[in-house]
Amino acid sequence: MPEVDRAAANRAAIAARRARADLKHRLRSGETSPLKVLEQAQTPGTPAASLRITDFLLSFPSIGQVKSERLLEELAISDRKRLGGLGRQQRTRLEGFVRRRLGTDAAGDRPPLTVLAGPTAVGKGTVAAYIREHFPEVKLSVSATTRRPRPGEIDGVHYFFVDDERFDRMLAADELLEWATVHNKYRYGTPRGPVVQAAERGELVLLEIDLQGARQVRASMPAARLVFLAPPSWDELVNRLVGRGTEDAEERDRRLETAKVELAAAEEFDEVIINDEVPRAAARLVELMRGER
Ligand SMILES: Nc1nc2c(ncn2[C@@H]2O[C@H](COP(=O)(O)OP(=O)(O)O)[C@@H](O)[C@H]2O)c(=O)[nH]1
Ligand SMILES: Nc1ncnc2c1ncn2[C@@H]1O[C@H](COP(=O)(O)OP(=O)(O)O)[C@@H](O)[C@H]1O
Numbered sequence: 001m002p003e004v005d006r007a008a009a010n011r012a013a014i015a016a017r018r019a020r021a022d023l024k025h026r027l028r029s030g031e032t033s034p035l036k037v038l039e040q041a042q043t044p045g046t047p048a049a050s051l052r053i054t055d056f057l058l059s060f061p062s063i064g065q066v067k068s069e070r071l072l073e074e075l076a077i078s079d080r081k082r083l084g085g086l087g088r089q090q091r092t093r094l095e096g097f098v099r100r101r102l103g104t105d106a107a108g109d110r111p112p113l114t115v116l117a118g119p120t121a122v123g124k125g126t127v128a129a130y131i132r133e134h135f136p137e138v139k140l141s142v143s144a145t146t147r148r149p150r151p152g153e154i155d156g157v158h159y160f161f162v163d164d165e166r167f168d169r170m171l172a173a174d175e176l177l178e179w180a181t182v183h184n185k186y187r188y189g190t191p192r193g194p195v196v197q198a199a200e201r202g203e204l205v206l207l208e209i210d211l212q213g214a215r216q217v218r219a220s221m222p223a224a225r226l227v228f229l230a231p232p233s234w235d236e237l238v239n240r241l242v243g244r245g246t247e248d249a250e251e252r253d254r255r256l257e258t259a260k261v262e263l264a265a266a267e268e269f270d271e272v273i274i275n276d277e278v279p280r281a282a283a284r285l286v287e288l289m290r291g292e293r
Contacts, residue, residue, distance in 0.1 A: 019047035020055070027059035030219060034060070034098045038091070041083035049084025053077055060101065061220050067174050071097070100196060103221040111225035112199035113287050115207045117214040117252060118229035119262035120255045121241035123275040127229060128208040130282040139198045141207045144170060148184035160191070178216035180210065183255070188213070204289045211265055227285060228269035232276045
């Protein structure tokens with residue numbers, strides 16, 4: 001190849017590499033959607049078409065090297081493939097996976113699931129318990145937790161009570177949609193399978209989780225609906241925390257400090273419901289889930 005042509009080819013290769021790096025960055029940061037990238041990859045010569053399938057998968061939050069290898073095996077796609085070089089069936093399988101992951105293939109255009117979060121002691125648990133009792137059509141996700149059961153709590157109903165080892169195994173197997181260490185103590189996480197399956201059946205799925213978890217759901221399942229449960233006032237939030245009587249004074253002060261930061265998160269949410277009275281707040285939430293508002 002003449003010197004000039006070689007230099008031009010080098011420049012083109014460098015530009016293509018940069019464009020791919022930029023695309024990977026936009027995928028990771030959520031600026032561009034994986035579905036859009038799959039669509040672009042159908043046009044030869046685009047950065048999307050030349051993106052390696054492994055780089056594509058690794059851009060998903062919570063997919064690492066090991067999971068990506070296992071996924072490629074399941075999807076029957078070689079790890080050397082680039083997005084533009086997939087066969088039609090491979091593309092369909094990959095797209096199905098992406099849609100399930102993002103939660104965009106639930107029935108109709110209803111969000112695949114609803115997350116209820118809010119500051120400590122606002123009444124998330126109370127509202128969730130009310131919904132469990134009065135609205136059986138709502139499927140409440142059962143979280144896994146490393147904390148011990150309290151009297152009256154039933155394994156598999158209120159939580160799946162697991163030890164640290166089992167929780168680690170669930171994490172390693174990518175079985176959790178989201179997870180967090182709550183109040184610096186125990187780990188809590190949402191098992192992915194039941195939630196995704198119920199959403200695919202078009203059921204109304206509710207997750208009552210903490211704020212860190214809500215943010216993870218937003219990142220990995222942008223179609224999910226995030227509802228913030230807010231107290232009628234700051235004083236009422238303090239009353240509820242004190243009134244519950246489950247924390248000592250030191251722990252209460254610590255939680256109230258956190259609650260101030262947590263209250264500011266309301267603006268990240270799609271909807272805010274004020275928990276003035278439990279039956280009213282619960283009914284409003286269910287209405288919202290049914291699409292009645
Ligand atoms: N991220 C996340 N948080 C959860 C999950 N399940 C429960 N939580 C949160 O964990 C916190 C503690 O719940 P719990 O152990 O029932 O105790 P309580 O709220 O002090 O009665 C609550 O803020 C829940 O919202 C989960 O699967 N993921
Ligand atoms: N709407 C409400 N009005 C008055 N008290 C409430 C209301 N909702 C919850 N509570 C009380 O506030 C306390 C905290 O509620 P809880 O469900 O444990 O909060 P969270 O799960 O958000 O930490 C409990 O004592 C509960 O009985």
